[in-house]
Amino acid sequence: MRVRFAPSPTGALHIGGARAALYNWLLAHGPGDGGEARRGAFVLRIEDTDRERSTEENVAQILDALTWLGLDWDEGPISQIGNTPRHQEALAQLLADGHAYHSSATADDVRAYKARHGADRGFRGEPEASGAVRLHVPDEGQTAFHDLVRGEVSFPNASLDDPVIARADGSVLYNFAVAVDDLDSRITHVVRGEDHISNTPKQLLVFRALGVTPPQYAHLPLLHGPDGKKLSKRHGAASVQELRAAGYLPEAVNNYIALLGTGFAPDEEFFTMSEMAERFRLDRVSRSPAVFDEQKLRHINGQHLRALSTDELTARLEQFTGRSGLRGAVEISREKIQTLADFWPLAGFLFDGPADDPAAFDRVIGSGGGRETLAQARAALADLEPFTAETVESALRQIVERSGVKPGQVFQPVRVAIAGTTVSPGIFESVALLGRERTIALIDAALAR
RNA sequence: GCCCCCAUGGUCUAGUGGUUAGGACGCCUCCCUUUCACGGAGGAGAUCGCCGGUUCGAGCCCGGCUGGGGGUACCA
Numbered sequence: 258m259r260v261r262f263a264p265s266p267t268g269a270l271h272i273g274g275a276r277a278a279l280y281n282w283l284l285a286h287g288p289g290d291g292g293e294a295r296r297g298a299f300v301l302r303i304e305d306t307d308r309e310r311s312t313e314e315n316v317a318q319i320l321d322a323l324t325w326l327g328l329d330w331d332e333g334p335i336s337q338i339g340n341t342p343r344h345q346e347a348l349a350q351l352l353a354d355g356h357a358y359h360s361s362a363t364a365d366d367v368r369a370y371k372a373r374h375g376a377d378r379g380f381r382g383e384p385e386a387s388g389a390v391r392l393h394v395p396d397e398g399q400t401a402f403h404d405l406v407r408g409e410v411s412f413p414n415a416s417l418d419d420p421v422i423a424r425a426d427g428s429v430l431y432n433f434a435v436a437v438d439d440l441d442s443r444i445t446h447v448v449r450g451e452d453h454i455s456n457t458p459k460q461l462l463v464f465r466a467l468g469v470t471p472p473q474y475a476h477l478p479l480l481h482g483p484d485g486k487k488l489s490k491r492h493g494a495a496s497v498q499e500l501r502a503a504g505y506l507p508e509a510v511n512n513y514i515a516l517l518g519t520g521f522a523p524d525e526e527f528f529t530m531s532e533m534a535e536r537f538r539l540d541r542v543s544r545s546p547a548v549f550d551e552q553k554l555r556h557i558n559g560q561h562l563r564a565l566s567t568d569e570l571t572a573r574l575e576q577f578t579g580r581s582g583l584r585g586a587v588e589i590s591r592e593k594i595q596t597l598a599d600f601w602p603l604a605g606f607l608f609d610g611p612a613d614d615p616a617a618f619d620r621v622i623g624s625g626g627g628r629e630t631l632a633q634a635r636a637a638l639a640d641l642e643p644f645t646a647e648t649v650e651s652a653l654r655q656i657v658e659r660s661g662v663k664p665g666q667v668f669q670p671v672r673v674a675i676a677g678t679t680v681s682p683g684i685f686e687s688v689a690l691l692g693r694e695r696t697i698a699l700i701d702a703a704l705a706r
Numbered sequence: 707g708c709c710c711c712c713a714u715g716g717u718c719u720a721g722u723g724g725u726u727a728g729g730a731c732g733c734c735u736c737c738c739u740u741u742c743a744c745g746g747a748g749g750a751g752a753u754c755g756c757c758g759g760u761u762c763g764a765g766c767c768c769g770g771c772u773g774g775g776g777g778u779a780c781c782a
Binding site: 263264265267304305306307309310311362363364371375376377378379388389390391404407410411412413416417418421422423424425426428430431432434435450451452453454455456458476478479481483485486487513516517518519520522523524525526543544545546547548549550552553554555556557559563590591592593594595603650653657663664665666667668669671672673676678679680681682683684685 | 707708709710711712713716717718719720721728729730731732739740741742743744745774775776777778779780781782
């Protein structure tokens with residue numbers, strides 16, 4: 258099996274594209290039917306025949322996003338524009354064989370043709386001496402294929418326009434280049450988004466004209482935004498880069514987008530890449546579009562985050578935040594965050610001092626006897642030795658017992674004093690990590706307000 | 707308009723002729739409990755888009771309809 262992912266570098270790598278790449282990767286990395294460790298090769302090709310919109314920056318960005326996701330390729334990246342000589346050769350062949358012809362017909366001509374022959378009648382041009390190149394489409398029969406996800410799909414040839422496969426300047430167009438490249442790369446399975454399903458008959462016709470056997474096809478359902486429309490920028494984070502910046506883990510992104518459109522097990526949702534590769538099957542892929550739900554991504558991300566060792570999580574958080582020495586804080590925060598981005602707002606006070614939240618201060622310390630209990634806490638902690646989460650806990654709990662108040666009435670003022678807010682990692686652990694000096698200084702500062 | 711695809715709670719899914727229609731996210735309640743989470747126990751939420759048909763029996767098979775989506779470039 259040889260599969261490929263062929264993005265066009267006209268923008269960042271979108272989530273939908275990432276999923277197509279992932280499914281191809283899973284296909285190639287799953288165990289082979291004959292017991293091979295790997296089922297096949299994953300080829301990366303850059304669809305850059307549109308010189309106007311393709312940029313080097315976008316290529317670099319896409320490669321970077323794929324690398325971050327861990328979707329490494331076995332061959333490529335192949336630049337489609339780099340195959341121009343081969344495209345021209347194939348084009349000349351079709352022209353010589355009479356499978357294609359020059360035509361100067363414009364979009365208006367095509368419209369006029371349909372007005373005359375019926376809206377469901379595909380355009381048929383007259384061969385001319387020059388102009389763009391169109392492929393001859395038969396008037397009879399169907400161009401059909403067995404889609405590995407959807408089953409039989411067919412298009413009546415009579416309704417298909419003779420597609421333009423090369424511009425008047427001789428440069429080839431997408432549907433032609435794709436077929437030639439898939440042929441040359443010996444691609445056996447084309448797995449791509451459903452937005453390409455109506456391109457498939459055109460490509461099949463190119464293969465037929467070339468007299469070769471086409472690959473098999475599988476069209477994945479599209480990803481939609483909450484409004485039911487194709488996922489795009491206006492739905493928020495729509496690119497892999499944005500997901501990365503939002504603090505999601507690549508393994509969680511892969512897990513979630515793989516789940517969108519296929520289940521791997523009836524009652525399980527947490528999977529590693531190798532588990533997914535092992536279980537992935539095209540015929541298990543859903544045929545209906547799925548709505549991208551960032552809340553569920555957050556949930557899955559939290560699970561992957563907690564599955565990481567503290568050392569590994571620390572390394573990722575230090576990379577993400579650009580700070581170092583985070584291990585202790587990570588240890589006491591890891592149960593409380595869902596994304597890498599959640600960490601700093603929760604634990605940043607341990608490094609940069611308390612957050613500024615006057616409302617929390619007034620509510621917890623500035624009223625209800627908060628100052629008094631805080632002062633008691635200061636006294637209890639001032640000479641505490643050793644200064645560990647355990648000793649801090651028993652010291653503070655003694656205050657609770659002695660004064661007969663609810664635990665929160667003692668813990669919350671301390672929390673606000675050191676963190677500035679009412680949300681933080683466990684209070685004993687936080688105090689212990691800060692150490693006696695800093696804790697006392699922070700309590701004094703709060704008492705002085 | 708034309709061509710094509712799709713249709714199970716708000717969302718993602720399991721289910722392939724006989725189930726109290728299962729699970730997950732989200733939401734609600736409770737437990738745990740120092741906040742927030744995590745974890746645990748419950749709960750609300752689906753006439754399986756609609757109408758016909760096949761069948762003793764249909765979410766599952768067939769047809770029509772409706773709704774949604776994609777495509778419709780000398781873009782990819």
